[in-house]
Every structure is written in structure tokens, then in C-alpha cells.
Amino acid sequence: MITEQKPLHSGYGPESTAQEIVSDQDLRGKTAIVTGGHGGIGLETTRALVGAGATVIVGARSVDRAREILASLPNVEVIRLDLMDPNSVEAFAKAFMNSGRALDLLILNAGVSFPPELKDARGFDTHFATNYLGHFQLTLRLWEALKRSGNARVVALSSIGHMIGPIDFDDLHFNKRPYDKNISYGESKTACSLFAVELDRRGQEYGVRAFAVHPGAILSGLVRHLSNEDLAEWGVTRNVDGTYTSSGGFKTVEQGAATSVWCAVSPMLNGMGGVYCEDCDIAEVVSADSQLQYGVRPWAIDPTSAKKLWDISVELLNIQKDTIPNVGTNLDSDRLLNVSIEEPVVNGQLSFTR
Incomplete structure (x- = not known):
């Protein structure tokens, strides 16, 4: 059924907080995974679900850092995950699958900007590999646990940055065109939205x-790569102590986690x-050339495009097609990807929640 x-x-609305959303919810007995759930809106998401x-x-x-940050919260477990490293994704998924638990909520929150x-080592663009492709791989590896729930939800963090444009399927990793950080980021967030479209089609049965x-x-550590000139265009000033001052228009992390x-x-x-959702509601569709800072663009x-992206992702990850959940059937978790299971490699590229 199409929604x-x-x-x-x-x-609810833009000022609603994650705690308000769960105030009347009883999630006892539910199991959730939150990637990057130890910082920014990911941490607030974790707090709300645990609460x-x-x-x-x-x-x-x-x-170690994540455990230190999360130490005061009950019922939280931490597993190493580097979304740019397929071996790390495999190891994370295998650790969870070995627990035999159903997975009720999968929140694909981590990312870079x-x-x-x-x-990365495969020659994949950082935005695409971290924000989208690592999460695509992780979701497929957790498929049987999601099915076991019988009523699971997957939430992929996109962004209004998708308005920058559709995906250039002929040059995903900027091998032909000059690298542009804004276009790269925007395309990765378009990919996250398209992933939700195709995953829902395959999974709803x-x-x-x-x-x-x-x-x-x-405003978070995600903007640390931006120049002072870039920030000024957003009405933001970087202070000498590393904090930021804005002229308004930004949400708190509590509000950012709400949707x-x-x-x-x-x-x-x-x-x-x-x-595609925003401000705790389903977003309206706006025209492709709209300059509004809300709504979802048709692409x-x-x-x-969602199916095309799925098929390309399968090829990029060298997934054996007979193990792909075509609406969820016959997934063998040990044969999904042609990579070895080993200790994840830490390559120095940090991931942040967004």
C-alpha cells in the first residue's frame, strides 16, 4: 500500500521535542539500533527511546568514548561501527544477529557533512559511503531481525540538503566532475530518502x-568543516571557543531528534x-525549482530512481543477488556480502550524527 x-x-511541529513524542509511549520489550546514537541528535534520540x-x-x-557518554543511561549497549568500512558493518551486524533478538527500530542517524x-579505500565518495551506502549494507544485514519483529520501522536521516539536486548516477563518486561538497552532501541525502522509498516497498509485506x-x-560538530564565509551565509558565527552563535532559525538537539x-x-x-517527513509530520511535495527551505523535491x-539506486548499491557492494530480500525472502546472513568478517579498521575519518 502506497502512503x-x-x-x-x-x-506536533518544529518546536516539539523527542521527549514530548515519547511522553505517552511504552517501549518496554522493544529493541532499537541508533547509529551515531552517542552525539548530537543521535544522543537525544537514544535518551528518548531509553526513557x-x-x-x-x-x-x-x-x-570507549560512546560508553563514557552513555554511562548514565540504562539499557544501552555499544558496538563498534564504521560505516565507511564494509568489514566493520559486517562485524556490527553479525554481533547483533548472534544475539537472536528481533529488531523493532533501526534509526540510521550517523553521518558526515x-x-x-x-x-574511502574503495574509491567511494565520503558522503555517499557514510551517509547512505554503509546504512544500506547494514539494513540488509539486519533484515532477518527486522522481519522477526513483525512490526519494525526503519528511519533514514535525510536532509533539506536533498534540494541541491538529484543523484548523478553516472558519476556517484566525482570521478568525472569537479568535487563540490554541497552537491556531494545533497546527493547523499537524496539517496537516503530514495532508500526509504524502495525499502518500504520491499518490506511492507x-x-x-x-x-x-x-x-x-x-548547529553541531557537523558544521566544523565549513569555512567562516560558508557559516556567515547561514547567519552563523564561529566563536573562538569552538561554539557557534546564530541569528536564529536553528533547532535545538531536542527538537532535531523529534521527527x-x-x-x-x-x-x-x-x-x-x-x-519523507519533517517537523513531526509527513512533508508536502514542492516543485523541483522551489527555493523554500521545507518540503520534499520530486526526485x-x-x-x-529509488529502484535504480537500490540496484546500483547491490552492484557496488558486490552482493549476491540470490540473497537480497526481494520483499524480504530467503536472506542468508552469512552469504550476503563477499567480504570477510574481521576487526574493523579505524581510518581516522570521524562520523557524526545528523
Whole structure:
């Protein structure tokens, strides 16, 4: 069943917080994974889910740092995860799958924004590899656990940055065109939205629904790669102590986490999926040339592009096609990817929540 890309008028809005969303929720017995769930809006997402009774597994590049940050929260586990390293993704998924648990909520929150041109060991663009492709791989590796839930939700962090443009399928990794950090970031966030569209189509028969989320503009460590000139265009000043001052228009982390949590737990979304959400509601579709800082552009929810991206991703990861969940059947977790399971490699490229 296709969900209409049209606001529900949920009663929440841009100032709603993650804690407000879960105030009437009982998530005891539910298991969630939050990538990058130890910083920024990821940390607030973890707090909200744990506060409502869920057990949360956090994927983090630095396990010790994440455990230190999360030490005061009950029912939180940390497993190392480097989304740019397919072996690390495999190891994370295998550790969870070996627990035999069902996975009720998968929140694909970690990411990078606006780093200088950098490619991973495979030659993949950093934005594409971290924000999208690592999460694509992780989701497939966790497929059986999602199916086991019978009522799972996957939330992929997109961004209003998708308005920058559609994906250039002929040059995903900027091998032909000059690198542009804004275009690279925007295309990776378009990819996250398209992933939710195709995953929802494949998963809904098995109770797996997917959503894409624009959390809103939030000042965090994610903007550290931007120059002072770039920040000034957003009305932001970088202070000498590393903090930021803005002229307004930015959400707090508590507000930024609200839409992710709403998509994960709201009963209003029962039986729905495959839509792009913002401000705790389904976003409206705006024209391709719109300069509005809200709404979803048509290319980010186009089902043909979504399927094309899925198929290309399968090829990029060298996935054996007979193990892909075509609406969820016959996935062998030990044969999914042609990579070895070994200790993840730490390559110095940090991931941050967004």
C-alpha cells in the first residue's frame, strides 16, 4: 500500500521535542539500533527511546568514548561501527544477529557533512559511503531481525540538503566532475530518502516500514568543516571557543531528534511508510525549482530512481543477488556480502550524527 506524501497534521511541529513524542509511549520489550546514537541528535534520540523503556544498541566508531557518554543511561549497549568500512558493518551486524533478538527500530542517524574531498579505500565518495551506502549494507544485514519483529520501522536521516539536486548516477563518486561538497552532501541525502522509498516497498509485506527524515537545521560538530564565509551565509558565527552563535532559525538537539522519534514510534504512522517527513509530520511535495527551505523535491521520492539506486548499491557492494530480500525472502546472513568478517579498521575519518 502506497502512503500519500501529504501532511497528516499530527499536532506536533518544529518546536516539539523527542521527549514530548515519547511522553505517552511504552517501549518496554522493544529493541532499537541508533547509529551515531552517542552525539548530537543521535544522543537525544537514544535518551528518548531509553526513557520510554526501549533497549538501545548504539553504533559508534569509538566504543570507549560512546560508553563514557552513555554511562548514565540504562539499557544501552555499544558496538563498534564504521560505516565507511564494509568489514566493520559486517562485524556490527553479525554481533547483533548472534544475539537472536528481533529488531523493532533501526534509526540510521550517523553521518558526515561537508568534509574536504575524500574517498574511502574503495574509491567511494565520503558522503555517499557514510551517509547512505554503509546504512544500506547494514539494513540488509539486519533484515532477518527486522522481519522477526513483525512490526519494525526503519528511519533514514535525510536532509533539506536533498534540494541541491538529484543523484548523478553516472558519476556517484566525482570521478568525472569537479568535487563540490554541497552537491556531494545533497546527493547523499537524496539517496537516503530514495532508500526509504524502495525499502518500504520491499518490506511492507513483512511488517517492515521505512521513513526518511529531515531533522531540521541544527548547529553541531557537523558544521566544523565549513569555512567562516560558508557559516556567515547561514547567519552563523564561529566563536573562538569552538561554539557557534546564530541569528536564529536553528533547532535545538531536542527538537532535531523529534521527527526521527516520531517516525519510529507514532501510532499515526501505523500501516504507512515510504515517505519523507519533517517537523513531526509527513512533508508536502514542492516543485523541483522551489527555493523554500521545507518540503520534499520530486526526485527524492521518485520510485523509479529509488529502484535504480537500490540496484546500483547491490552492484557496488558486490552482493549476491540470490540473497537480497526481494520483499524480504530467503536472506542468508552469512552469504550476503563477499567480504570477510574481521576487526574493523579505524581510518581516522570521524562520523557524526545528523
